[in-house]
Amino acid sequence: xxxxxxxxxxxxxxxxxxxxxxxxxxxxxxxxxxxxxxxxxxxxxxxxxxxxxxxxxxxxxxxxxxxxxxxxxxxxxxxxxxxxxxxxxxxxxxxxxxxxxxxxxxxxxxxxxxxxxxxxxxxxxxxxxxxxxxxxxxxxxxxxxxxxxxxxxxxxxxxxxxxxxxxxxxxxxxxxxxxxxxxxxxxxxxxxxxxxxxxxxxxxxxxxxxxxxxxxxxxxxxxxxxxxxxxxxxxxxxxxxxxxxxxxxxxxxxxxxxxxxxxxxxxxxxxxxxxxxxxxxxxxxxxxxxxxxxxxxxxxxxxxxxxxxxxxxxxxxxxxxxxxxxxxxxxxxxxxxxxxxxxxxxxxxxx
DNA sequence: ACCTGGTATCAGCGACTACA
DNA sequence: TGTAGTCGCTGATACCAGGT
Numbered sequence: 517x518x519x520x521x522x523x524x525x526x527x528x529x530x531x532x533x534x535x536x537x538x539x540x541x542x543x544x545x546x547x548x549x550x551x552x553x554x555x556x557x558x559x560x561x562x563x564x565x566x567x568x569x570x571x572x573x574x575x576x577x578x579x580x581x582x583x584x585x586x587x588x589x590x591x592x593x594x595x596x597x598x599x600x601x602x603x604x605x606x607x608x609x610x611x612x613x614x615x616x617x618x619x620x621x622x623x624x625x626x627x628x629x630x631x632x633x634x635x636x637x638x639x640x641x642x643x644x645x646x647x648x649x650x651x652x653x654x655x656x657x658x659x660x661x662x663x664x665x666x667x668x669x670x671x672x673x674x675x676x677x678x679x680x681x682x683x684x685x686x687x688x689x690x691x692x693x694x695x696x697x698x699x700x701x702x703x704x705x706x707x708x709x710x711x712x713x714x715x716x717x718x719x720x721x722x723x724x725x726x727x728x729x730x731x732x733x734x735x736x737x738x739x740x741x742x743x744x745x746x747x748x749x750x751x752x753x754x755x756x757x758x759x760x761x762x763x764x765x766x767x768x769x770x771x772x773x774x775x776x777x778x779x780x781x782x783x784x785x786x787x788x789x790x791x792x793x794x795x796x797x798x799x800x801x802x803x804x805x806x807x808x809x810x811x812x813x814x815x816x817x818x819x820x821x822x823x824x825x826x827x828x829x830x831x832x833x834x835x836x837x838x839x840x841x842x843x844x845x846x847x848x849x850x851x852x853x854x855x856x857x858x859x860x861x862x863x864x865x866x867x
Numbered sequence: 868a869c870c871t872g873g874t875a876t877c878a879g880c881g882a883c884t885a886c887a
Numbered sequence: 888t889g890t891a892g893t894c895g896c897t898g899a900t901a902c903c904a905g906g907t
Contacts, residue, residue, distance in 0.1 A: 673898085676873070695896090748899055755899095757872080776872065792869075817899070 524572040524718055529565050529593070530664070530710040539565040541815075541859055544842050546573065548863050549741060550811055557742040557809070559729045559802075560789075562755075564589045566743055567724075568714075576720040578736065582728050582785055583755065585663050585762040590724025591656035597717035599653035601661075601708060608648045609658055610701065612641055619644035621768055625779045630669065630680050630761065635700055639666070643768065661711050663762045665703040668695040675761040676778055730788060730798065733805040741811040746799065747789045748820035754790045756780075792821050799830055807834060812864035824860060835864035 531539060546569060549556075558567040558579040564586065567579035571594055579590045601609075613619055622643070623636040631639070642662060649655045667673045670680050684696040695703060725732055747755060756763065760780040764772075772781040788798040799822070806812060812835060816827060828837050840861040 676871095677875095678873070679875090745899095754871080778872075780872095820899080 524574065524716060527572060527714055527716045528710070529568045530707065530714055539563065541842065542566060542569040544859070545569075545743075545813065545815070545861060548813055548840065548861060549573070550865075553740045553811065555738060555740050557736065557739045558745075559733075559742055560745045560747070561590060561724075562586055562745065564593055566745070567594050570743075571716075571718050571720075571722060574718050574720070577722040578725070578739065579722070580725040580727055580729060580732055582726065582787065583759065583763055584726050585659070585759065585766045587724050587726035588656040588663075588766055589660045591653060592660045592711070593657075593714055594722050595724045596653040596656065596715055597722075598715065599651060599657065600712040600715050601649075601654060601657055605649055605654060605658070606705075606708070609642050609645050611645055613637075614641075614644040614648070616640075616644075619768075621770075622765065625764070625774055626761065628681065629678060629777075629779060630666075630675065631700075632681065632684075638700060639765070643765065657711060657715070659766050661704055661707050662700070663765065664707055664711075665700050666762065666765070668703055669700075674758045676758050678777055728786065728788065730801060730805065733802065737808070739809045741813065742806055742809045743813045743815070744802070745815040746795075746802075747787070748817060749790070749792050749795045749822075754787075756784045756787065756790075796822055796826070796830070799827070803831055803834055810866050812862075814862035814864065816860040816862060818858045818860060824862075827862060831862065831864050834867075836867055838863045838865075 529539065542565060545566065554576060556570045556575045556577055558570065558577065561567045561579040561581045564579060567577050567590060570577045577594050579594050581587050581590065619640045622631070622640045623633070627633050627636045639662065646655050646658050649658060670677050680696070757778070757780055760778065764781055769781055772783070774780065775782045788794055812831070814827065814831070816824060818824060822830075824839065828839065831837050840863055842859040842861075
């Protein structure tokens with residue numbers, strides 16, 4: 517590899533906890549990027565770990581996710597080239613609630629469910645002060661780190677798991693995951709240096725979007741490569757339910773209903789990719805819309821709907837497809853282990 | 868048959884520690 | 888400085904119940 521390709525590699529992406537984060541596969545995926553690729557689109561960016569890898573490789577990165585809390589990570593770490601949070605910013609964020617009658621959503625919804633009273637008051641007051649930061653990049657950074665801190669509190673990183681407070685009073689649970697009883701403020705302060713250190717300038721005009729990919733794709737020109745990492749149907753692929761709390765926190769909805777035991781917001785955003793019944797037709801449309809982008813990389817696995825053969829059939833009208841496979845030699849064990857399954861990358865090139 | 872909401876799980880990785 | 892032992896942390900999960 518040339519120096520040009522590695523000069524940003526000292527920067528380190530703050531490790532994500534998301535289900536399905538491609539962070540651990542980023543080196544493997546990188547080898548399939550053709551030479552002379554300058555402009556790259558990450559269409560379903562999630563944690564932003566792959567967009568970050570593209571940025572480290574010196575590409576101009578266009579990144580997108582239909583959930584805003586993911587877009588904000590994109591603003592903070594991909595689009596942002598220099599803004600970090602300093603001690604005066606932290607002082608602002610940790611000051612008292614600037615408008616308790618307006619900023620009380622987390623307390624009202626999640627006290628006794630995901631957080632104790634003190635903690636939900638703290639995140640409400642933190643949220644009330646975010647707008648005092650001097651620009652949108654600092655604001656995005658602050659919200660990203662707080663979302664990451666909150667994620668540490670729940671099993672599997674899911675806010676569909678309602679046992680956080682039960683576990684927080686169970687000594688064996690606490691022994692296994694000390695974050696359960698640590699104040700969010702402390703977790704935030706631990707993560708802060710990692711996030712600050714991850715901000716860098718690759719001398720490109722990078723941009724993060726918060727759109728449905730089916731609306732964004734037709735508007736983009738001059739993209740050399742697109743990376744698709746769509747939700748994998750067949751198991752639960754409803755990321756809005758898993759991470760509803762984070763989206764509610766950044767959006768601070770005032771016009772939604774909050775339903776069920778988990779207090780998920782309703783109505784949900786339209787995804788188009790999270791139901792078996794819609795997945796194929798929307799993948800078909802998406803591939804059609806990507807006709808003007810020469811190279812496509814599609815992450816997949818061998819346990820999802822539609823199956824790999826169907827995916828290849830959907831792409832074949834437009835591109836040559838090569839199926840690359842990385843076998844997990846050892847999963848992380850346990851019930852959630854994916855040992856023995858494969859990570860798939862469909863490498864799609866011009867005919 | 869499919870969708871949605873919810874709970875339960877344990878093996879392995881890797882960071883850390885103790886000891887030589 | 889090297890290595891064996893310890894232990895914290897995690898999971899595109901597995902499974903079930905109930906609704907449409």
